[in-house]
Amino acid sequence: MKSILLNMRSLYNEMGPGERKIADRLIANPKAILPLSITEFATEIGCGDATVVRFAKRLGVGGYQGLKLAVAQEISTLSDENAQISKSDSCYDMFVKRIGEIKVALENTASVLDENSLEAAAKAIMHSKRIVIFGLGNSASIAVDAQHKFLRVGLNASACNDNHMQAIISSHLDEDCVAIGITHSGQSTDIVQALKIAKLNSATTICITNYGESPITKVSDICLFTKSAETKHSILAMSSRIAQLTIFDCLYTYIIANSDSKAIQAIHNTESALKDKKL
């Protein structure tokens, strides 16, 4: 089944201003529509009932009720019990609550992640001569993880967590290379700079960032969006990082699935190379 929220994004360009307001609202707060009648919802948005119906038809869900049902199916029932982690929680309580946050973030990410962009990113990575992955601070470990994965499938990947080196590396890329920048906020100066340089040198640039316009999206050929609701204690944006990891994981899985036997062999070689490291 296709995600209704994703569908909304891909049809966004065809919509008029009124329908876009509806799409914006639904993407921002999908579950708010559920208890409302079409007239209530239209009033809330500031448009007529007919526009809502047209919007629903465009998405191919029949009508207003179909829209509500589609949205309902997309929202996890867990998203409501968004229990806030509190000081008095036991460590285990925190674990359980964090699980809830992660689930929500992953599902939200599934709804904003663009199918075509994902496919394009996977193909660009597979066929590139060289892949460089930039992350700093929080995102550094994600970059390292991605490097690790790509190396396992025999790709020429390297992560770089040093802002000087990032700029240097970027300036030596060419059109057969891929540069991947990871920044949750989309505003990390150094990462944006590194991708900008990479783009100037005709490399394919890919960003992994939280949903929305930001400096990084402007210098990226392909944007892969995560979506996580930040809360007070998630300064580290844990759930968005999990979403980032999962994106890399599915790129990796896709590359394995679409590789020739040589690549599969490379994976097996890796496995056997590691065998004697175990007791």
Add this chain to the structure above:
Amino acid sequence: MKSILLNMRSLYNEMGPGERKIADRLIANPKAILPLSITEFATEIGCGDATVVRFAKRLGVGGYQGLKLAVAQEISTLSDENAQISKSDSCYDMFVKRIGEIKVALENTASVLDENSLEAAAKAIMHSKRIVIFGLGNSASIAVDAQHKFLRVGLNASACNDNHMQAIISSHLDEDCVAIGITHSGQSTDIVQALKIAKLNSATTICITNYGESPITKVSDICLFTKSAETKHSILAMSSRIAQLTIFDCLYTYIIANSDSKAIQAIHNTESALKDKKL
């Protein structure tokens, strides 16, 4: 929010024959109701519209539309659980299926993770003079991530991904230190060796590993277990690694919540130190 299907079962005894027929049908095939109007559904069941409405009210979902919405929300969570990733999947399909795996792994981990061990680990880490975190290969990035977190709360943490250095570092620990070893299989020779040395030097040893007895559990004072079902393509044990990350995340969160104002200040300092790195 409570499960509507479970609620149906618990109210089953209070229902008359007509309503029970509705419950039976919904439990057997919940999604069949979604495209039907109340009259169509009632005809299908063989009862009147009013009975359907009464049934919905009993469940506390307002009316027929509320019933449909509640069912819709419930089937979404059940739908994509046991899907195996296949070669022909799109990259997006893979993402969605991977999400399902991760959810299961996190829930399983919640069930095997020992509350007391978690608490003990958090306390040991908080009060230690020095924390060293060992990971190799796959687990290296987890170790780096953990280091990053602990540094943010002002702890003296260092990750080490070099097996020689791990042994050297371990041999210089003492009873005020904590050594954390990460290995999914629990069999990584070097990690086990490093923890063994740490233990000999009276450091507190903590392992993060998949559920079950293994060499690493024998040399660990505290064992934190994850539990993930491995499948063919998850050579990289993606979901178990997410579980590992989540464990570290809740340790981190717990430490923040139970720190004095000095530690909180350390976090704020980190934040402001990073501010000018953004555009």
Add this chain to the structure above:
DNA sequence: GAGAAAAACGAAAAATTTTTTCATTTTTTA
């Protein structure tokens, strides 16, 4: 086992909600 009370039920009326129609406004194009 009969009769009364209670509960369950459905047909149809009433109320609500959704959808369509169509005239108006806004935007685009030539």
Add this chain to the structure above:
DNA sequence: TAAAAAATGAAAAAATTTTTCGTTTTTCTC
């Protein structure tokens, strides 16, 4: 700048849901 096209909302029309109320079925009491 004017004509064409697109977008939109108010209101009418259609569809759907909910309530009412009388009938049927079940349960309980004697």
